[in-house]
Amino acid sequence: GWCPLSPAGAQTTQLLVEPPWTPAVLWDNVTLTCQGSGPPNATTWHMGRRRWWLEGVDHFFVTVTGTYKCHRPGTGLSPAVSVVNATAVLQVPARALLEGDTVTLRCRS
Numbered sequence: 411g412w413c414p415l416s417p418a419g420a421q422t423t424q425l426l427v428e429p430p431w432t433p434a435v436l437w438d439n440v441t442l443t444c445q446g447s448g449p450p451n452a453t454t455w456h457m458g459r460r461r462w463w464l465e466g467v468d469h470f471f472v473t474v475t476g477t478y479k480c481h482r483p484g485t486g487l488s489p490a491v492s493v494v495n496a497t498a499v500l501q502v503p504a505r506a507l508l509e510g511d512t513v514t515l516r517c518r519s
Contacts, residue, residue, distance in 0.1 A: 422446070425480050425488040431501040431516060434493045436475055442491060443469035447484030454481045 423446035427434050434440045444453045445468070455462040455470075456479040472478070475495045480488045491504075498519040507513060 421485060423480060423482045423485040423488040425478065425491050427491055427504045430504045432491070432504040433496075433499060433501065434472070434491060434504070435499050435501075435518070436472065436493055436495040440472040440493055441469060442472060442478055442480070444480035444482060444488065446480075446482030446486075446488070448482045452483050455479070456481065456487070 423444065426443040426445060428441045428443070429438055431438075444455070451466045453468045454465050457474070457476045462478075472493050475493050477490050477492045479490050482488075498517070501516040501518065502513055
C-alpha cells in the first residue's frame with residue numbers, strides 16, 4: 411500500500427512512494443504520488459535542484475534516477491525521495507519511524 415514519508419496528520423505536502431520501501435530502486439517500478447492541499451492539477455515536481463518539466467499531475471512512474479520533491483500550493487514543498495539504481499540495496503519501510511519501533515529490513519539484489 412501507499413506509505414507517507416512524514417507523520418500522519420501533518421499539514422505538509424507528502425510524497426508517497428510505491429512500493430513503500432526506502433531507498434527506492436529504479437528496477438522496482440517506482441511510482442511517486444504527491445498529496446497536499448489544493449487542486450491536484452496544481453502539483454509541480456522538482457528533480458534535483460530544479461523545477462522539472464512534469465506539471466499538473468499528482469503521480470507518475472519513475473524512469474530516471476534522482477532526488478524528487480513535489481509542491482502543492484496549500485502545503486508547500488514535500489520532503490525529498492531518492493530513487494537509485496543499485497545492484498544491491500538494504501531497504502527500510504518508507505514511513506515515519508520512532509525510537510523503539512521494530513523495523514523489518516530488506517536486503518535485495
